[in-house]
Amino acid sequence: MGLFSLSSQMAALPIDEVLPRLGQILADASRAVLVAPPGAGKTTRVPLALLDAGWRGDGKIVVLEPRRIAARAAADRMASLLNEGLGETIGLRVRLQTLVGPKTRVEVVTEGVFARMILDDPSLEGISAVLFDEFHERSLDADLGLALALDAQAALRPDLRLLVMSATLDGARVAALMQDAAVVESQGRAFEVETLYLGRDSGERIEDAAARAIFRALAEESGSMLVFLPGQAEITRLAGILGEKLRDPAVDVCPLYGAMDRAAQDRAIKPAAAGRRKIVLATSIAETSITIDGVRVVVDCGLVRAPRFEPDLGLTRLETLRVSRAAADQRRGRAGRTQPGVCYRLW
Incomplete structure (x- = not known):
């Protein structure tokens, strides 16, 4: 068929x-x-x-x-x-x-x-x-x-x-x-996304800046949220910050990265339950490969962790880099998949 x-x-x-x-x-x-x-x-x-x-x-x-x-x-x-x-x-x-x-x-x-x-x-x-x-x-x-x-x-x-x-x-x-x-x-289908540039002090930890943006977005906007971070370490630290400071029992925090087990990944991808909001803390895995229903707010730290080959050493290491313009546009577009949205950029 x-x-x-x-x-x-x-x-x-x-x-x-x-x-x-x-x-x-x-x-x-x-x-x-x-x-x-x-x-x-x-x-x-x-x-x-x-x-x-x-x-x-x-x-x-x-x-x-x-x-x-x-x-x-x-x-x-x-x-x-x-x-x-x-x-x-x-x-x-x-x-x-x-x-x-x-x-x-x-x-x-x-x-x-x-x-x-x-x-x-x-x-x-x-x-x-x-x-x-x-x-x-x-x-x-x-x-x-x-x-x-x-x-x-x-x-x-x-x-x-x-x-x-x-x-x-x-x-x-x-x-x-x-x-x-x-x-x-083929043409796409996207709703209008407002872009806000919040900036970030060069000495500030990424997860602290992201937490500040998340609490602002929770106060200003409705709907679920997708937060882009470089890697698992930043996701874990930000989840800890939110666990300590988030007081709203109707908000669920869901990490999403490649090394997680399938059940945890599925929980992050599924839409939030009726009457609840979801904050998905994700790596670049959520840029284009998957869709998370209900997201209308994106917080983008503007960084990605990618492998880089060192020819002098013959080894590949992970390096934290600025995202490309195309990747930043992909992340921003996640806020407008099903309805008008907002993207907070930390630069």
Whole structure:
């Protein structure tokens, strides 16, 4: 069952307008690039739409996500749209967890898992299409996976479809890498977001500045809140500050980072209960890969912790950096996904 037969059960999303064109391109060619901003619906709508494609045959559609939490969220959402559980039409394969079955036709995997899949089987037997989601986040595993997939397509599998999907990507550059693949662009759906610059003293700890912004936002705005911090250490310290000073029993504080167990991650992603507000303390994991319903306030510290290779030492270390303009815009946009919102920037 594909997307078009389910359209009456789904709310319209911006991506729906370009799905027919994308389907025609992939029917005529083996490579394409899809550029669609967060909220357009590309992650969950495109794989389901391609289920009905004639070129798919009995092969699987593999969807790559940059992180385990994003892979689980995407797989759960697609399965719910089909009124099924994971392991039926929609499968999931991440480190330490595999939920696939004989009926699985869409398999959501992390980029690292796909790299191992294609190294073990360069011809990708039984796979009809590979979709690289959130490719703008750029990682070694994603770049390696695309390079190996292009090589496999050229040498072994000319029938294999490759689709690169991104929110902020320069589509023309990636299309050129894929031998002038067609580029399809979709408009997003976003509400107006007011931006306030609060500043931060260079000697002030990040979590102290964030706590001050959070209490201001709680007093000035309604709705749940998403707070972007560099890493787990800052999240833990800020959670401690809020635990000591937050007096409102109707506000829940939920950390969100990659090393958490699944149950804790699910609690952070789920909408706040009726009559309650949620403060999600997140790393860059929440920029584009996942959606947290009910958030209309964003507090952005403007920093990210990223790996940097030191060639002199031959080692990779984590470094705290300023976010790019594109990343800052992505974070800001999280406040306007479902209603008008506010973004407090700590610079």
